[in-house]
Amino acid sequence: MWFTEEYFVICGFIVFVFRDLYFNISLSYLTLSFIIFYPEYRIRLIKHFKWYFLYQSFIIYTFAASFYFIYSLFS
Numbered sequence: 001m002w003f004t005e006e007y008f009v010i011c012g013f014i015v016f017v018f019r020d021l022y023f024n025i026s027l028s029y030l031t032l033s034f035i036i037f038y039p040e041y042r043i044r045l046i047k048h049f050k051w052y053f054l055y056q057s058f059i060i061y062t063f064a065a066s067f068y069f070i071y072s073l074f075s
Helices: 005-037 039-048 050-074
Strands: none
């Protein structure tokens, strides 16, 4: 039977990662558009969001690694 506890844990993990990735990418686009359209705040925003953009890349690479790990479990 494929309704096992591991199945629900993996599906919940995938949904959580997709939700977090979508939220972070949309927030990054909002930040980038704010930097482009309001140049007087550009330097302040770049200083403030330097660690935030590093966190975005960490989230994306973590998502890719977790997707590859789950794919390798089922292949």
